[in-house]
Amino acid sequence: MTAAAQKTKRPPKGRANSKGSSRSQFKPTSRTRLVADLKPDGKGGKYEVAKTEARKTPNTKVENAQASTVNARESIEALLDEEFDRSTPMSEEKLPNSFSSPLLPALTQSMADVLGANAAPTPIQGLALKHLMSLAHTRSWQEFLLASETGSGKSFAYLLPLIQYLKETEEAAINSTQRLPINPRALVLAPTHELSRQLSVFAKSLIHYAKIRVLCASRANVPTTIDRRTVSTSSAREMKHLIDSLESKLFATEGAAQTTSTARPVDLLVSTPVKALEMVRGWGWDKVGKEESDWGGKKFRPGKPEMGLKRIECVVVDEADILFDPDFRDSTLGLLSDISAARGHPVSTDARSTKYPFHLILTSATIPASLSTYLSTHHPTLTRLASPHLHQLPATLHTEHIGWTGGNRFADIEKRLRQVWAEDALRGPNQMTGRIERSRVLVFCNRSTTVDALGAHLTERGIPNVTLTSTGPSRARGSNRHLAGFLKGTAVSGHESTSIVDKDTPHVLITTSLLSRGLDFSPSVQHVFIVDSPRNMIDFLHRAGRSGRAGQLGKVVIFGKLKGRGSEMDKGLKSKVRALAR
Numbered sequence: 001m002t003a004a005a006q007k008t009k010r011p012p013k014g015r016a017n018s019k020g021s022s023r024s025q026f027k028p029t030s031r032t033r034l035v036a037d038l039k040p041d042g043k044g045g046k047y048e049v050a051k052t053e054a055r056k057t058p059n060t061k062v063e064n065a066q067a068s069t070v071n072a073r074e075s076i077e078a079l080l081d082e083e084f085d086r087s088t089p090m091s092e093e094k095l096p097n098s099f100s101s102p103l104l105p106a107l108t109q110s111m112a113d114v115l116g117a118n119a120a121p122t123p124i125q126g127l128a129l130k131h132l133m134s135l136a137h138t139r140s141w142q143e144f145l146l147a148s149e150t151g152s153g154k155s156f157a158y159l160l161p162l163i164q165y166l167k168e169t170e171e172a173a174i175n176s177t178q179r180l181p182i183n184p185r186a187l188v189l190a191p192t193h194e195l196s197r198q199l200s201v202f203a204k205s206l207i208h209y210a211k212i213r214v215l216c217a218s219r220a221n222v223p224t225t226i227d228r229r230t231v232s233t234s235s236a237r238e239m240k241h242l243i244d245s246l247e248s249k250l251f252a253t254e255g256a257a258q259t260t261s262t263a264r265p266v267d268l269l270v271s272t273p274v275k276a277l278e279m280v281r282g283w284g285w286d287k288v289g290k291e292e293s294d295w296g297g298k299k300f301r302p303g304k305p306e307m308g309l310k311r312i313e314c315v316v317v318d319e320a321d322i323l324f325d326p327d328f329r330d331s332t333l334g335l336l337s338d339i340s341a342a343r344g345h346p347v348s349t350d351a352r353s354t355k356y357p358f359h360l361i362l363t364s365a366t367i368p369a370s371l372s373t374y375l376s377t378h379h380p381t382l383t384r385l386a387s388p389h390l391h392q393l394p395a396t397l398h399t400e401h402i403g404w405t406g407g408n409r410f411a412d413i414e415k416r417l418r419q420v421w422a423e424d425a426l427r428g429p430n431q432m433t434g435r436i437e438r439s440r441v442l443v444f445c446n447r448s449t450t451v452d453a454l455g456a457h458l459t460e461r462g463i464p465n466v467t468l469t470s471t472g473p474s475r476a477r478g479s480n481r482h483l484a485g486f487l488k489g490t491a492v493s494g495h496e497s498t499s500i501v502d503k504d505t506p507h508v509l510i511t512t513s514l515l516s517r518g519l520d521f522s523p524s525v526q527h528v529f530i531v532d533s534p535r536n537m538i539d540f541l542h543r544a545g546r547s548g549r550a551g552q553l554g555k556v557v558i559f560g561k562l563k564g565r566g567s568e569m570d571k572g573l574k575s576k577v578r579a580l581a582r
């Protein structure tokens, strides 16, 4: 890690300041000092002492209440520390405040076209501008983690250095031989095809002047033969299984499909790991007995490779906490080791420390303890660049907790939806359109059965909606058209790019955690409803973070049982959410 990147800031008040996350490692904080201050003699000391002495004072009740609040807050913080690695150093460096030098003029111009001439880099973009722009001039392969809260602009934070690298090394790359149809020089990996599509649109928005060629490994309208099943995507394992099988089965490769005979110049490929592996190894599918397969009666079979990996010099792993999650790790690491082998420097995935023969950039809005440990073990020299508000909710995101009334839950959700639209009406017509615009609401459930049932309820009650589950037919079409009403007008590429805002567009999208990763719904979606308790706070941060992005106002409404028996879990969630707010 460079000296500059190592410069650390103390974690926010009251947070554990130690590596690892067990309570025993919890160090004294401003909050523990606050407890000590409760002592009447004001000399500080241990909490127990303060509590005992407090009994002698006339304000015993107040002080005991304060002490127990502090105690409760500390245990919430300790619980959060078990989930995230909050010890990653936060930057307090002086960072660039414009998109000019060291950016190439072609990229500065594109940023002005995309974000406006006065746009300033976000902290994570400032860190990238400071530490990642000279990758083309370093003698060794570098490894970075870019970590910052949801909606803070990580996509441009890595795309700018990536495209600059491709531009600066373009001449050297021209002479290299190409045997296979697709031979990218850089790879961006994302967990879902929806995110791949969106990221390739982001990348394409930056190449108008730089003239770099970007390809997304996803194609629309491939017929599906997979049955619609009722599956929960509440666990990473289930999510992985579904994503892998569907990505592989349903989404053929735009480039490969069109270029089996002639080479197609591609600089940057955006793909899911499974799709990329399929292009590399030429995997197909054989029907086999159920007992022989983890993939519902199908088995991978090596086929004709369509992509060469030899030229790859940069790999970005977006949503790294998911793609390095033990459930996804095999395909991610499989691909990274294929690239290494193709480049003549095979790595052993069993080796403790892994040094790949290419620049590696990981990004994530959350650093789960498991990712942190994995990186410390296998990538000890990786530089962690983290924004000051990592693991916090965006400052512009407001939270609201709603208790179930005890009757029909779907009716509670419908009531709150109508309230959102009543508030829209009170605000009056939009200045640009002269019409009252209905807010769009993104609803997260844990199970696809709930998604379908809620969708049916709302339809019956006259509220048009889109339901989207991992195996749903709309997703299976392979494009992002099914998201069109919820993504901003230009967020779909090529032939899909149409005006998407019309009066019949449903204003409610109901889905599972599948779409909680990375997708940018701003500025269309300001409201997120969380109907089922997320399985952990990482899941919560990603769901909530689909709103309140890039400084836009947002609201997350969390439904739960807040009173009586069985309310402990949802009350616990409420306390944790409060602890993540800024």
Ligand SMILES: Nc1ncnc2c1ncn2[C@@H]1O[C@H](COP(=O)(O)OP(=O)(O)OP(=O)(O)O)[C@@H](O)[C@H]1O
Residues within 6 Å of the ligand: 115, 119, 120, 121, 122, 125, 148, 149, 150, 151, 152, 153, 154, 155, 156, 364, 365, 517, 518, 519, 520, 522, 545, 549, 550
């Ligand atoms: N410097 C900037 N100023 C204003 N808006 C920006 C800036 N950089 C990016 N944006 C906008 O912010 C939004 C969120 O960006 P992006 O999707 O890259 O966030 P992210 O950090 O990757 O979020 P997530 O963690 O959810 O994946 C996008 O609409 C993007 O256009």
